[in-house]
Amino acid sequence: MSDDLELASTSQAQPDRFEDPGLPPHTPRRGDLDPKANKVSERIVVALFTISILGTIAMIAAYFALPPGQTAATMQRSNLAMGLGLAFALLGIGTGAVHWAKSLMSDHEVSEQRHELRSSDEVRAEAVAALKEGAEDSAIGRRTVLKGAVATSLALFPLTIAVPLIGNVGGDWDVAKFKHTMWKKGTRLTTDPLGRPIKAADVTIGSITSVMPEGIEQTAHPLDEKAKAVVVLLRLDPRDLKIQPGREDWQYDGIVAYSKICTHVGCPVALYEQQTHHLLCPCHQSTFDVADGAKVVFGPAKRALPQLPITVDSDGYLVASSDFTEPVGPSFWERLR
């Protein structure tokens, strides 16, 4: 009891708390007093249900009369007509029922007693006794070896489902595949999605092209290969390009190729700002400077985009000089192992 409460109660002998005054008096609705208002309410309810009936009819009519057709416009028209029919069919019933309940059904509040949820002490005692009796019947307490056998068998049996499931669910479980792509020495760079080989002479300064390895469509799983191997090809003015140490022969006359898969969590890095040489990932805005080894200049990614070493073949077409020298895409535990 706090000081001020004690003070007050000793001096004036007041109770600690106020008394609940009990439910306030009921205020009748217009319809309760006026039979005419009551009749109006009933008519409104009937009208609402009628709207529903009309809605259903309109929906069925639209179904037959308005096929989705070939264009976005005809499709939207069909959708709008059927949808409005459906909406009125439903809203008519809904508002009708609710209005009925609100205006015509009793609005006298009723009070019901609550009971504590816990069972009484006697019931609890009986429950405990029942369990004890059962335990004694089975003598589970004394048969420890049996208990162990039951527990072990129950714990082990799910393996019969789990082992084959886990064995198969991950395909061949060869996670080392994350570390390689289908690029290898001599693979031609081709345009995405048409698959045309690219001549170095045709790449203009300031351009950016999405590129796939030649022959990707003939592989067993083109999408899986593409998800790793897709590359952006850019040509910069060679004076702007800061060549990274050890990568002197990875570019060809200002043409560089970087993995298109963001090193953050793997979106395609697609937005190029020509003046700043910044490549932006649309997913979380990691920004890479392609003039400086595609290093991260802003955003949640940590690592530069891996660079694909390229050169030209005897016909003047751009080719890879090897696979990427590091895994592409998002980081993972054994990436550097």
Added chain:
Amino acid sequence: MTSPAAATADYLDQRTGIGGAVKEFARKVFPDHWSFLLGEIALYSFVTLLISGTFLTMFFVPSMTEVTYHGPWASLQGTRMSEAFASTLRLSFEVRGGLLMRQVHHWAALIFMASIVTHMMRVFFTGAFRKPRELNWVVGFTLLLLGLAAGFSGYSLPDDVLSGNGLRISDGVLRAVPIIGTYGSYFLFGGEFPGEALIPRLFTVHILLVPGLILALVGLHLFMVVLAKHTQYPGSGRSDRNVVGFPLFPVYVAKAGGFFFMVFGVIALMAATMQINPVWNYGPYDPSPVSAGSQPDWYMLFLDGALRLMPGGAEFVVGGFTVPLNILIPAMVVPGVLFGVLATYPFIEAYATGDRREHHVLDRPRNRPFRTALGVSLLVAFFVLVLAGSNDLIATHFHLSINDITWVLRFALFLAPAAAFVVTKRMCLALQRRDRELVLHGHEHATILRTQSGEYIEVHQPLNEHERWIRVQHDPIRPLQVAPAQDSRGVRRKGYAADVRRAKLSRLFYADRVEPVTPAELAAAHSHGEHDALPGATAQHELVPGGHGALVADEDGH
């Protein structure tokens, strides 16, 4: 037995004894309040999802086998795509009413999640999770997680560019997990991303596992509501020992039944008039293209926002192994903390309050300043993350630099919730003080009277007893106090240190508080005259030092 209805009833009762249940339930009382409809909206939008989803399963083909498109939509003629995407196009262009059902399904999913979240907020801010409803809070929380799983798995099914990129992000997050991440990715995709296994797998998850679990848990959730009877807002005549409202039959059968049709109807109206997820404009999934400004559904935005705010430097390598904290923190730790607090809050609060009674009358949020402030600050943090998830849209819309926005939001993520906490708590305390003022001095009239002695006084009209009851019915809650470290024989008791920690937590919750007016204070106010300032209304007096509810060892089994 003459009428057919009576005959049917007799037939059923003889075989099921259903009469007992009907007697028990037909006139069961439910209290009325608009905020109790939020849970109903969640239920009805789920039913809408079941109906529209079943329609979709008849036409959707959950397969990643490649086909070439030859349908009515000209711009994709001859494009290669998965059967899943092709069947979604067929649903949109060739199945009459198929587009409507797709849009009903997607809008219903958004409303489902929104109503779950707002329903949860209602339960949180009114303290409806207190004993005996803590377990039902946990069931509800699980339903929230299942809702996210349902939304995520469904969103990915059409196999368009947007959802495919969402999956790619999930794959990146999964791979970031130390040791097992890459195996997790193979587990999900049946090999390398994207593979050919994912859509059929997600389909099973989306139409069987998750809805089955949701259905079962919704059943349990409602069963527990009926078992404990519904809570009610405070008001005269309403106590922890009764429930005041209207009977199930006929009032709630009509109201709730009608409300189902209204929810479904509003969703149908949205589906008729507002286009959602026009996958025919996005095109089939391909790992190479992506469009700027693409966003996940709203309930996933906060995760995307967290990923965007995190600076990249947090990735490091130990012993040759890569630990990408720049992904793990936003994608695992942030939601882990958010969901962890949500899941356990009823137990934390009960521990800090030290009260073991059943509660059936809801709290007015102002009367629980700490809880209300905590809830608001969590919401603000969530909102900052949602904004961060839209930072590119904000940037293009308001012509701001995305880097600046990101930096502002990085600070805001910590500062805004803290500020919201302080402000909300103060507002709650101020509202409580105003309640005290009202109870003690009544309503102010806009008139000033001059007494015969020349004094000026404001005219006050006392509250009637119903108005007053609302403002004084709640229990004053005081921080727990620690029993002495030594017992009467001078022996240091066990669990003292734990008690001290608990008392600290309790002070955090309840040290600042304003207590409801007592009859004695009211009587004192009246005897001092209406216009006098009352000692009970000054701040110092309200912040009573903790006195009762001492943390006694045996009570908690320490």
